[in-house]
Amino acid sequence: MFRKLLSFDEAKQTIAKQFPAEPLGVEETPLLQSDGRILAEDVIADMDIPPFDRSTVDGYAVRAENTFGAEENKPARLIVSGTVSIGKLPRTTVKNGEAAEIVTGAPIPEGADAVVMMEYTTRKTETVTVFSAAGKGENIMKAGADIKKGEKILSQGQLLRSREIGVLAAIGKANTKVNTIPCVAVLSTGPELTEPGKKLYPGKIYDINAYTLTAAIMESGGKPNYLGLCPDNIERLHAALTHALDSSDMVVTSGAVSVGPKDVMPKTLDTLGKPGVILSGIAIKPGKPVTVASISGKPVFSLPGHPASALLTFQLFIHPLIQNMSGRKPQKSAAVKAYASMRMFPAKGRRTFVMVKLKRESPERFVAEPVPTAQSGAITMLAKADGFLEIPEDLQFIDAGELVIVKLF
Amino acid sequence: MFRKLLSFDEAKQTIAKQFPAEPLGVEETPLLQSDGRILAEDVIADMDIPPFDRSTVDGYAVRAENTFGAEENKPARLIVSGTVSIGKLPRTTVKNGEAAEIVTGAPIPEGADAVVMMEYTTRKTETVTVFSAAGKGENIMKAGADIKKGEKILSQGQLLRSREIGVLAAIGKANTKVNTIPCVAVLSTGPELTEPGKKLYPGKIYDINAYTLTAAIMESGGKPNYLGLCPDNIERLHAALTHALDSSDMVVTSGAVSVGPKDVMPKTLDTLGKPGVILSGIAIKPGKPVTVASISGKPVFSLPGHPASALLTFQLFIHPLIQNMSGRKPQKSAAVKAYASMRMFPAKGRRTFVMVKLKRESPERFVAEPVPTAQSGAITMLAKADGFLEIPEDLQFIDAGELVIVKLF
Numbered sequence: 001m002f003r004k005l006l007s008f009d010e011a012k013q014t015i016a017k018q019f020p021a022e023p024l025g026v027e028e029t030p031l032l033q034s035d036g037r038i039l040a041e042d043v044i045a046d047m048d049i050p051p052f053d054r055s056t057v058d059g060y061a062v063r064a065e066n067t068f069g070a071e072e073n074k075p076a077r078l079i080v081s082g083t084v085s086i087g088k089l090p091r092t093t094v095k096n097g098e099a100a101e102i103v104t105g106a107p108i109p110e111g112a113d114a115v116v117m118m119e120y121t122t123r124k125t126e127t128v129t130v131f132s133a134a135g136k137g138e139n140i141m142k143a144g145a146d147i148k149k150g151e152k153i154l155s156q157g158q159l160l161r162s163r164e165i166g167v168l169a170a171i172g173k174a175n176t177k178v179n180t181i182p183c184v185a186v187l188s189t190g191p192e193l194t195e196p197g198k199k200l201y202p203g204k205i206y207d208i209n210a211y212t213l214t215a216a217i218m219e220s221g222g223k224p225n226y227l228g229l230c231p232d233n234i235e236r237l238h239a240a241l242t243h244a245l246d247s248s249d250m251v252v253t254s255g256a257v258s259v260g261p262k263d264v265m266p267k268t269l270d271t272l273g274k275p276g277v278i279l280s281g282i283a284i285k286p287g288k289p290v291t292v293a294s295i296s297g298k299p300v301f302s303l304p305g306h307p308a309s310a311l312l313t314f315q316l317f318i319h320p321l322i323q324n325m326s327g328r329k330p331q332k333s334a335a336v337k338a339y340a341s342m343r344m345f346p347a348k349g350r351r352t353f354v355m356v357k358l359k360r361e362s363p364e365r366f367v368a369e370p371v372p373t374a375q376s377g378a379i380t381m382l383a384k385a386d387g388f389l390e391i392p393e394d395l396q397f398i399d400a401g402e403l404v405i406v407k408l409f
Numbered sequence: 410m411f412r413k414l415l416s417f418d419e420a421k422q423t424i425a426k427q428f429p430a431e432p433l434g435v436e437e438t439p440l441l442q443s444d445g446r447i448l449a450e451d452v453i454a455d456m457d458i459p460p461f462d463r464s465t466v467d468g469y470a471v472r473a474e475n476t477f478g479a480e481e482n483k484p485a486r487l488i489v490s491g492t493v494s495i496g497k498l499p500r501t502t503v504k505n506g507e508a509a510e511i512v513t514g515a516p517i518p519e520g521a522d523a524v525v526m527m528e529y530t531t532r533k534t535e536t537v538t539v540f541s542a543a544g545k546g547e548n549i550m551k552a553g554a555d556i557k558k559g560e561k562i563l564s565q566g567q568l569l570r571s572r573e574i575g576v577l578a579a580i581g582k583a584n585t586k587v588n589t590i591p592c593v594a595v596l597s598t599g600p601e602l603t604e605p606g607k608k609l610y611p612g613k614i615y616d617i618n619a620y621t622l623t624a625a626i627m628e629s630g631g632k633p634n635y636l637g638l639c640p641d642n643i644e645r646l647h648a649a650l651t652h653a654l655d656s657s658d659m660v661v662t663s664g665a666v667s668v669g670p671k672d673v674m675p676k677t678l679d680t681l682g683k684p685g686v687i688l689s690g691i692a693i694k695p696g697k698p699v700t701v702a703s704i705s706g707k708p709v710f711s712l713p714g715h716p717a718s719a720l721l722t723f724q725l726f727i728h729p730l731i732q733n734m735s736g737r738k739p740q741k742s743a744a745v746k747a748y749a750s751m752r753m754f755p756a757k758g759r760r761t762f763v764m765v766k767l768k769r770e771s772p773e774r775f776v777a778e779p780v781p782t783a784q785s786g787a788i789t790m791l792a793k794a795d796g797f798l799e800i801p802e803d804l805q806f807i808d809a810g811e812l813v814i815v816k817l818f
Contacts, residue, residue, distance in 0.1 A: 031605060032635055035624040049788055050614060086667055087601035089611040103667070105601055105714075107612050146788050153792075162624035163791045163818065166716055169620035170788045174606025192496035192514055196440060197583025202498040203516050205459060211578035215444040215571035226441055258495055258512070305514075307575055379458055379555050379579045382572045383562075409572065 007393065008351035011282040011290075015317060018278050018294050023327035024249055025180040031168055034160045036221075037178035038327040043154040045171050048144035053108040055084075057139045060099040060121055060128050061112035064136040076130045080123070084109050099128050108140055115139035147171065157327060179327035184217045184318075185225040185244035186210050189265075190255035190305055191232040208307045208379065209254040216314050217252075220322040232259050238268055245272065245295055249325065252318060255305035256289075265302045269293040272300075283393060285347035287313040308382050312353055315409075334408040335387075338366035344398045346391040355385035356406055368406050385409065416802065417760035420691040420699075424726060427687050427703050432736030433658055434589040440577055443569045445630075446587035447736040452563040454580050457553035462517040464493075466548045469508040469530055469537055470521035473545040485539045489532070493518050508537050517549055524548035556580065566736060588736030593626045593727075594634040594653035595619050598674075599664035599714055600641040617716045617788065618663040625723050626661075629731040641668050647677055654681065654704055658734065661727060664714035665698075674711045678702040681709075692802060694756035696722040717791050721762055724818075743817045744796075747775035753807045755800040764794035765815055777815050794818065 006014060026040040055061065062078060070076040078099035082092025090109035092100045099116075100109045101123075108115070113136050120132035147153055153167050160168075160176070168176060193207040194200050210228060217224040225248045230240040237257060244251040257264045263280070270276035273295035280291040286309035291302040301318055303310040315333075323330060338358055346352035356368040371385045387408040391398055398404060415423060435449040464470065471487060479485040487508035491501025499518035501509045508525075509518050510532075517524070522545050529541035556562055562576050569577075569587070577585060602616040603609050619637060626633040634657045639649040646666060653660040666673045672689070679685035682704035689700040695718035700711040710727055712719040724742075732739060747767055755761035765777040780794045796817040800807055807813060 031620060032623055032633075035627045047609075051609065052612065086599070087612050105599075105614075160624075161818075162621045162628060162720060163794075165624045166617045166621040166720070167788055167792050169605045169615055169617045170716075172603070172605045172607075172609060172615040174604070190495070190514075194581070195583070196578045196581045198581075200456075200460065200581060203461065203496050205514075206579055206581040208575045208578045211440060212571045212575040214441055215569075215574045218444045219571060307579075311571060311575070379576055383576045385572075409570075 005281040005283050005288070006279050007283050011279055011284075011292075011317070014279050015292060015299075015321065018292075019299055019321055019324070021324040023179040024182050024325045026177050027180045028175045029178050031165060031174055031176055034165060034168075034176050034178060035162070037160050037176075039154055039156055039158045039160055039164070039176065040179045040327060041177040042152055042156050043168065043171075043173070045147045045149055045151045045153050047171055048149045049147035049170050050141055050143055050145070052143050054141045055102045055104055055106050055108060055115045055139060056141050057115055057117045058103050059115050059117045059139065060130070061094055061102045061109050061115050062099045062130065062134060063094060063096060063112060064114040064134050064138065066097060066099075067114070067116060067130050067133045070130050070133045072131050078128050078130060080126055080128050082109075099130070101128075113137065113140070157329060159328070181221065181223045182249040182322055182325040183223045183225050183247070184250045184252055184322065185227050185248035186213045186217065187227040187230045187240055187244060187251070187253050188255050189230045189232065189237065189253055189257050191258055193229050193255070195228060209303070209305065209310045212307060212311050212382070213252055213254065213303075213314060216311060216319070217322065220319045221326045221328060222250075222322040232257065234260055234264060234268065237264070238271065241268065241272055241300070245298055245300070248298075250298060250318075250321070251300040252303065252314070253301070254303040254310040266291050266293075269295065269300055269302070283350045284313075284316075285350045285352045287316070287353075288350065290317070292317070307379065308355060308385075311382065312355070312388060316353075335405050336366055336408065337403055338368035338406050340389075340398050340400055340402045340404050341367050341369040342400050344370060344389075344391060346393055346395060346397070349393055351393045352391040353388045354391065355381060355388050357384055358386045358406060366406070368404055414690040414692045414697070415688050416692050420688055420693075420701075420726070423688050424701060424708075424730065427701075428708055428730055428733070430733040432588040433591050433734045435586050436589045437584045438587050440574060440583055440585055443574060443577075443585050443587060444571070446569050446585075446590075448563055448565055448567045448569055448573070448585065449588045449736065450586040451561055451565050452577065452580075452582070454556045454558055454560045454562050456580055457558045458556035458579050459550055459552055459554070461552050463550045464511045464513055464515050464517060464524045464548060465550050466524055466526045467512050468524050468526045468548065469539070470503055470511045470518050470524050471508045471539070471543060472503060472505060472521060473523040473543050473547070475506060475508075476523070476525060476539050476542045479539050479542045481540050487537050487539060489535055489537050491518075508539070510537075522546065522549070566738065568737070590630065590632045591658040591731055591734040592634050592656070593631045593659045593661055593731065594636050594657035595622045595626065596636040596639045596649055596653060596660070596662050597664050598639045598641065598646065598662055598666050600667055602638055602664070604637060618712070618714065618719045621716060621720050621791070622661055622663065622712075622723060625720060625728070626731065629728045630735045630737060631659075631731040641666065643669055643673060643677065646673070647680065650677065650681055650709070654707055654709070657707075659707060659727075659730070660709040661712065661723070662710070663712040663719040675700050675702075678704065678709055678711070692759045693722075693725075694759045694761045696725070696762075697759065699726070701726070716788065717764060717794075720791065721764075721797060725762075744814050745775055745817065746812055747777035747815050749798075749807050749809055749811045749813050750776045750778040751809050753779060753798075753800060755802055755804060755806070758802055760802045761800040762797045763800065764790060764797050766793055767795045767815060775815070777813055
């Protein structure tokens with residue numbers, strides 16, 4: 001089975017064509033649990049906010065015309081018709097020559113069209129003296145002044161944070177339609193792997209990838225489905241992938257499979273459903289062995305075993321896909337400009353990603369220094385790198401001192 | 410009971426003095442659930458990584474001296490002593506004149522001190538021909554080359570993300586000590602309030618603050634404990650606060666209390682425990698009525714009822730406190746420079762925070778335009794503002810066109 005090594009751009013296009021940027025689905029969630037979710041509907045206000053004319057101050061609800069010309073030396077005297085409480089329908093009205101005591105937020109009583117602030121009045125049991133004229137509508141927030149019934153207040157695709165949640169609460173929406181969170185199964189292959197917490201036998205190492213990938217899925221807005229280690233046996237690999245596909249919306253494996261021929265993973269994937277493997281091998285470094293399948297519409301990624309390569313290829317291919325499936329708008333990853341610390345070459349014919357550490361030479365000047373790979377090991381490399389830079393496959397090299405873009409982790 | 414209105418800076422100092430920047434506590438969490446948590450211990454590697462000398466390539470483990478001088482036209486011939494598998498102790502050794510087939514990641518067999526890459530060899534049943542000399546240690550990753558036993562690999566206070574989790578997995582740590590997440594009770598007061606989803610009677614409005622604050626607590630790294638509406642009755646306010654304190658590490662209320670005298674909230678807080686209210690009223694706008702108490706070491710905040718004021722004062726005072734209690738390092742909030750769209754005045758003697766919308770006039774030039782407050786209402790204001798700017802109390806005004814810092818929400 002011969003498969004051409006795709007270029008980085010071709011691989012991106014093949015994946016995008018196979019898995020169009022569409023949200024996976026829609027579910028209803030309680031408003032209290034909607035923080036960080038993506039709104040899956042346009043929200044139209046089905047009521048005015050405020051629902052009624054409200055006073056914006058403590059004072060007296062009046063007919064504005066009864067206060068015309070009122071000032072310090074020529075106050076207006078009005079008869080107090082009653083008191084308007086907050087949270088209730090006013091039981092009093094304001095007729096000509098009358099005023100009703102009112103608090104901030106209380107409904108304006110019938111007949112009143114302005115509110116005089118408390119500090120411009122003095123009260124004597126049944127009468128109130130007003131020392132300042134009020135214009136019509138003064139200190140009143142009209143029904144619908146904030147949100148009008150029928151108005152679109154939030155749009156499909158918006159990220160719900162505290163402020164958007166406040167808008168939904170205002171119109172009394174206790175449940176919201178949001179995009180479902182894609183569930184991503186994670187499994188590691190490799191007979192040398194042991195789960196952290198278990199005894200490590202000679203020749204074995206602890207599994208790292210299922211842990212870094214589980215965290216990376218959460219950081220991308222997905223729901224990880226940790227399935228741990230996959231036994232190194234073709235039948236059980238088949239069974240583990242079947243279970244992963246049944247229980248998740250996407251599957252991510254990492255590590256080589258040592259049993260059988262080199263292409264046992266693509267071959268196994270091809271038996272699981274149609275169309276099967278859509279690409280196997282990408283002209284990138286690291287990450288050349290990345291294999292991608294589509295099984296009954298679900299993406300399956302087989303990533304390399306080297307922890308830094310697995311996490312990098314996750315960022316390149318899987319992170320954007322999780323964002324799409326979640327209905328999230330593509331985000332530009334945070335990046336800084338820096339100067340290359342040394343000449344860096346791409347691997348022949350492959351888009352090359354170099355993990356770098358940023359050193360601040362001056363407040364505005366960063367230097368990007370490659371983190372040594374192979375020999376110094378996978379783990380420290382991961383933890384020490386601040387981000388990565390990209391060398392196009394057709395570039396001869398990036399020269400020392402050249403300005404580069406470093407995408408941050 | 411007279412309490413002086415504190416300045417913004419005095420209020421910040423009073424709160425910082427009462428609640429020192431110390432993490433609340435420590436708990437153990439499974440590594441798979443540690444993403445986003447704060448590490449509460451220094452982690453010292455109790456093993457070498459890798460735990461044994463590993464091959465970094467597929468090829469043949471050899472004695473380097475047996476390949477000295479080997480080249481295309483003068484290859485070295487070695488006897489194949491066996492095969493080293495990945496994940497097991499080698500069952501073969503490499504004596505003088507011998508070589509063992511080996512795969513990437515497999516342990517180096519006894520006697521070998523270098524690995525020749527597969528592509529520089531040809532195999533004939535029992536012998537292998539080597540066309541390239543290998544230096545001592547070539548293609549071998551030594552035990553401890555990545556992490557040395559006894560080395561400090563992560564420090565207390567570090568945020569755990571995918572890469573740090575990978576480092577913990579590498580040394581087999583299945584559980585991690587992390588700082589506990591502070592639990593923050595949220596309740597709203599005000600007889601005009603109705604919970605979203607319930608029928609809205611005349612004169613009532615839906616509660617917004619318990620929802621925005623619940624979300625803001627999550628966004629700050631806290632665990633919200635939504636307690637909903639507090640009945641407007643002194644005994645039940647007392648009971649609700651007692652329950653909130655019993656079930657949480659911090660309490661946040663919002664809204665005025667309409668029953669009893671104006672200072673019913675501070676008076677009630679003073680009956681709940683020592684020292685009680687530590688400040689009541691701050692010379693800021695909005696947010697003047699903010700009251701803070703300390704009840705048996707737990708912070709209680711009483712915020713204003715206006716949704717934008719509640720959320721702003723949350724950001725000013727409560728967000729940093731949640732960060733401290735979580736063991737998180739203080740973060741600078743994201744900010745942009747912008748030009749004031751108009752002259753803006755501080756409220757007399759009060760630090761004034763103006764909600765603004767940012768308009769991009771050119772790729773590098775933003776204009777900060779105040780979002781109209783009172784009249785246009787609380788909700789649209791919240792949703793439309795991008796951030797806020799701060800006018801010092803001793804400043805006469807910020808002039809139109811002046812450069813200002815806008816802190817983003």
